[in-house]
Amino acid sequence: MFKYIWTLVYWYFRPFVKWFLRHTTQMCELQRICYGQPSGAPRAFAIEESLKQSRNANIRTLVAYLNDIADQRRITTKTERKILEDAIKTVLVTKNINPTAHPTFAKSFGKCVELIWGYRQLCVECEELRKTSYSPENPDHEQLLLKLWSLLMPYESLEARVTKQWQKIGFQGDDPKTDFRGMGILGLENLVYFAQEYPSTATHVLSHSNHPRYGYAFAIVGINLTSMALKLLRDGSAKTHIYNSSKTLPMIRAFHQFYCYLFYQFDGFWIESKPSNMMEFSSIQEKFENSIRMALANPSTVFRINVAVDNI
């Protein structure tokens, strides 16, 4: 009830407040945010909100245009510069900002635009990878799968493509292809990235998963964690981490990094909670997700894998 009244009041009074501030500070709202908020997630959140609520026709078309481009995944390192310049120019013209008087504004605003729509594009990209289901006919997929094996089990060679050995790295049956249901090729890419970029951490986690009492199925848990990471990405909770950690346009790498952190943390969380058997997985995963959400609620959160542990 109170919330409804507040949104109504906010809707009517926001322009007055903005008008008042604009005339006292001689700056538009975007400028005030760029100068007032610390860089990273807090600034990007505020800019995103401000742009979303803007009633200016130019800004609205700009937002729609950027959304469209991100949904079609047309922001690449090549086109990025031009798109950002266009966006900055539009804002400078509509808001009557003198670029020579405010050189830092253009820069920090451009950075925020890059983060916000890069994230949107990342969501689309991950979704597309998820929809691509694993197919044994595709040589790329097969190769990726074999690569995963050689990365995780360098001292043991596969006897055949379909073999019981796959269960050693936590697949359910003899043929891993069916286990990628639901998450498609994204689950496999996540696992391969983890094993490739953090080989010592991955083997560390894999050895934990073979623990006689607290063991779990490595690959299946990995695929379940892909689903969790994707869920966090979709509902925007992962924004905090991505905005804070990205120095440039967020690409699929950022998602992989996020995933690696989750996997590493989950492993610790699982061992720490001392489950009596694998049936406790869903409840522990729920707890884990809550703790991650709590951490992400703080706008200054950045997740980094603690490399020091690798050396032990």
Add this chain to the structure above:
Amino acid sequence: MGNCIRSMLRRLKRNRGMEKTIILLIVGLDNAGKSLILNHISGDPDRNVLPTMGFRTVSLKHNSYSVKIYDLGGSSQIRALWPKYYNDIHGLIYVVDASDISRLAENKVVFNELITHEHISTKPLLLLANKQDLNGAIDELDLVENLDVEHAANAMKCPTRVETCSCIYDKEQSKSNTVGIKNGYKWLLDIIIKNYAALNNRTKQSESCQHKSLLESQSIASNTPSRISIHSNPFKPIKDLLATKDEVLINETCNGTSERKNFIKAFVRRNKTAPLPIEQSIECESLSRNLTPNVETLAGEKSTQTTTTILDPLNLNIDYSPSYTSTNLVRPYTAPERSQRLLNKMIINIPGQVPQ
């Protein structure tokens, strides 16, 4: 005011629901489609299903009963944990990927192991041959033949129904494919509701028995004076042993009489070849009579069996002798010596004892 009434109504509802809960279990090999079938039953159209790690619970409503369904993961590591759930359930759904012929042998092993479990026998079972949309999927007759369902279900007196189904469908054929799931589910619930009292009693009873036997074995372990088994003749008549045990129990605890009953119950429970209590066998008879026709033939045989001694090892589990009603235990002579079981129990406690 309204909130108050609503919360009271809800509490009332909950209290009523507490009394009648049906618990079902969905099992099968990995990638059989268990989670998707459960999604269909619960009316959730989400087709993106992950490999189930551990298990998942879904609560539903059916008439005045609240239905709780456990969806267990099918990977070989998790299969070892399935039996922990057998005790609490009223019915079972077993899902087979009918298109994957290479795993039928594995399915047969797993299915037979499942159905011959003591907590599963006489409980209703729904067998789903899933993935009929794929080429090369076998139909229900082949499945029954391959898994040897008829023999196993008759031996264990499980009312069984086999349905074909598929969860992936085009719009025009949606009804014909998923109707198997709906029909089977409805049949399973109907049969459980018909025999709800008996099934529920059984789950409760075995639960309490387990609990008691656990307590009992602990108390035996702590109360047994070690010299009995070391110095005295280990082949004592069982009556003497029971008597000494009871004395100890009476000395140790105030309510010795109830403990004694518990002890006998627990003993009966532990000893698998001993006859079951009479009410249970009546239950399986009533189950078998109004359920499947092929079980009926077996029920007919039973009347002859009671007069003669039973030699079929499969039927030993379920058969009973009427004399059991008064805790006077009459055992079929095919059963092993009664004393062995108890003595083993005690010998375990003594370190350095050579097993006999």
